[in-house]
Amino acid sequence: MAVSFYFYDLETSSGSPRNGRIMQFAGQRTDEHLQPIGEPDNILVKIADDVLPEPDAVLVHGITPQKALSEGITEAELAEYVQKNVATPDTIMLGYNSVRFDDEFMRRLMYRDLFDPYQWQWKDGKSRWDLLDVMRMMRALRPDGIKWPDLNGKPTVKLELMAKENGLLHENAHDALSDVQALISLAQKAKEAQPQMFQYLLQMRQKSKVIELAEKPEPFVYTSGKYSSEFLKTNPVVSLFKHPRRDGFIVFNLREDPEKWMRKSVDELVKHWQARFDENIETAPLKTMMANKCPAVAPLGVVDVASQERLSIHTQEIVKRANTLLKNKEFLDKCQKALDIIENEQQQRFELSENADEQIYDGGFYDGRAQQELELVRSNIDNIAKVMNEVKTKKVRELIPFYIARNFPEKLSPEQREWWEGYKQAVFYKGGANSKVARFSKRLQELAKTATPDQEYLLTELQLYAESILPEPSDNS
Secondary structure: OOOEEEEEEEEEOOOOOOOOOEEEEEEEEEOOOOOEEEEEEEEEEOOOOOOOOOHHHHHHHOOOHHHHHHHOEOHHHHHHHHHHHHOOOOEEEEEOOHHHHHHHHHHHHHHHOOOOOOHHHOHHHOEEEEHHHHHHHHHHHOOOOOOOOEEOOEEOOOHHHHHHHOOOOOOOOOOHHHHHHHHHHHHHHHHHHOHHHHHHHHHOOOHHHHHHHHOOOOOEEEEOOOOOHHHOOEEEEEEEEEOOOOOEEEEEEOOOOHHHHHOOOHHHHHHHHHOOOOOOOOOOOEEEEEOOOOOEEEEHHHOOHHHHHHHOOOHHHHHHHHHHHHHOHHHHHHHHHHHHHHHHHHHHHOOOOOOHHHOOOOOOOOOHHHHHHHHHHHOOHHHHHHHHOOOOOHHHHHHHHHHHHHHOHHHOOHHHHHHHHHHHHHHHHOOHHHOHHHHHHHHHHHHHOOOOHHHHHHHHHHHHHHHHHOOOOOOOO
16 A cells, blocks of 8 residues: 555643643645645544643634534544544654654543554554654755744744745644644645655654664764754764663763763762753753654764754764763763663652553553453443453453543443542542642633733633533532
C-alpha cells in the first residue's frame, strides 16, 4: 500500500494531557507528494461530566462545552473513528509539536477508550513525524527559499507567523482545521525549498536511524526547543552513552568547553543538570535525546560554510572536544551516576494515581489476552454485565466503569451511578481551597476583570456549564 501523510491538530480543554480532554480533532490526508486526498476531518468531541475545561484554554480556541456537547461525538466514537479511518496501514501521522503535545492526548484517549495506546502509530507500517523541529533545523542549516519571522526580536517558527510571512492561507489560528491546512501549505513550501533536507529528516523520523547516528563515536547536529534561540535552537553534540532505562541518549552540547565540566563532582553535575534557565546557576550542557520522539538530528558534515558562520560552529574544535569527552571514562561514569540520582529523586516525587484511567504508563504494555479483552468490551456494550465476568486483566476491569460512565451513562446501574457521583465529588472538591472547583472559580473571576465582550460570553458559558455538572459538595468537601 502507498504511504500517505495524515496531518492533524487538536484543540483541548487544558494544556495538560493528564487532566485535559480533546474538544476538537481535525486532520487531512495527503499523498506522498503532499497533495490532499479526500475531504478533511473536522470533529468536535463531547467532554464527559467529570471534566471542567480550563478557562484560559477555552478563551484561546473559543469552543464551549455546550457547543461540543450539542455538535460533537463521544470520546469512544472518536477513538473508533481514528482507528478505522485515520490510522490506516502505512500512514505517517504528523503535526506541529505533535510528538510532545497532540500525540500524548491521543495516547490517553486511546487508553481511556479501551484501545492499545500505541498501536495506532506503529502497527502495520504506521509511523509518526513532527514538523516543528524540522522547520527549526531548516532555518538553522538550510534557510534559503523560505521567509523566517522573528517575535519580540527573537527567531521563531510559530505556525501562525510562518504562514503570514510566507503568504500561506491561515484564516483562523487556534482552529484545528485551519492549523492543519496551514501546516500542509508550510510542508509543501519546505519540501519545494529544501527537498533534500525535507526527505532526509523524513527518513530520520525512524528510531533506528536516530540510534544509528547517535551510536557513532562522533559529533552530530541536534535541533531542539530546549536549546537557546541564540543559535536557532541548534547545537553540535556528541552522545556520551545510551540512556540505561529509556529509548534515548545522553548528549553533551559541544559549544561548551568540556574541561571545566569534567572536573566537577557527581553532586555538582546533579545540581547543574537540574538547573533551569531562569535560575542563578549555570545549566549543564547535558540533555536526554529521545530516539523515539523524532528528534531533528543530522551528521556534522551537513553544516556548510554558511551554516558554520550563522551558527558559530567551528568543526575542528567540535571534533576535538568530542574526542576529549569520549576518552574520559571517569567523566562518563560521573554523568551516569548523576543521571541515576536525578531520576531516582524524580521517581520518589512521582505519585502513582489510584485511578486506573490515569495509569497509562503504569504496569507495562498490554499482553495478547488484554488486547482481546479490550476488543470484547468495546464490541459488547449492550451485554457489558456479562462481559465483565469474562475480563481477567485487572487494569481492563478497572477501566470499564470509567469508559461506560463517560460514553454510555444511560447504561449505568443505580449502584454504578452512585459510584460515579461519588467519584466526581472527589475529583471536583478534593483539596478544599485548592480543589479543581476552587481554582476554576478563581480563574473565572480573574479573567472576567479584563474580558472583552466575546470573552465574557465564553466565561459565562463556562460558569453555566460548571453549574450544570457539579454535584452538591458533601459535608467533607
